[in-house]
Amino acid sequence: MTLTQQLITIALVVLGTVLTRFLPFLLFPSEKPTPPVVQYLGRVLPGAVFSLLVVYCLRNVSLTSSSHGIPEAVAIAVVAALQLWKRQTWLSIVAGTVVYMALVQLVFPA
């Protein structure tokens, strides 16, 4: 990617983010009710999108490679268990990442 393409990519992320934040204030300056389909998507879209993003993060994991996706599975189990137990977002993220780094660097070196 060239620098210009990088800047366009970042600008589009800014634009998309700003749009989602300003749109309600532009569309509903007064107390107009939100269209039901918009309310519905607001309720159900996050669940679907976060599933998509977890799949996206794991898109390059190969079950037939030398590590068979074991480091990913173990680290995700650590993240999920810690999160359900302690509910400390940053702790779950850091612990899972450290476990993953240790696994790919020490147990399953490429």
Added chain:
Amino acid sequence: MTTSHIKRQALTAAFPRTIPILTGFLFLGFTYGIYMRAAGFSFWYPMVMSLTIFAGSMEFLTVNLLLAPFQPLQVLLLTLMVNARHLFYGLAMLERYRGTGLKKIYLIFGLCDESFSINCTVQPPEGVDRGWFYFFVTLLDHSYWCLGATLGGLCGAMLPLNTQGLDFVLTAMFVVIWLEQWRKDSQHQSALLGGALSLFCLVFFGADGFMLPAMVLILLGLVALRSVVDKEVTAP
């Protein structure tokens, strides 16, 4: 009361509310800076991106987007979908942010998950200017995040650290968000549908091209199955 007095009073009221976010943002921001650095970007990238995008999960994702081939349409659509939740933050804040003058533009720009959670739930103390209170909560959050990201970008190169596997931080973050979303949702069809359609597209289109078709199918699928999914939502 002078303006500077009003501002100081609002800042004093706002700061203690942001302390939990101070630790979280400095830490996650720092990790984000190191992550960008490990991906080969100078500290300018995390600094500018944390300042202009100011949406944590999207910034982590943008690192991957910058490393992939240039796909502007996919970038915009992905941003809109990942940040769609902000639409509802906005709807919730319509009333609270009314009458805050020009500050409102910055308040809306900085409406990230954390600023929202404070400004939506905390009532400014008696006698403290509402607009300036919201303003300082947002500004402090923004500063913590940007400071953490910049420091991470600067220190990332100096730390004698083998960063292989550090990219898992993105996976870990979305697993946590996914879990919290699952606990919050009264129905799980949308999460299951999203997962199933994503896996289908991954198998069918491959790792490099599955995002756009998956996003389109998820949107269409949710709208088409509205009567099925929504029945669950409204059920007691």
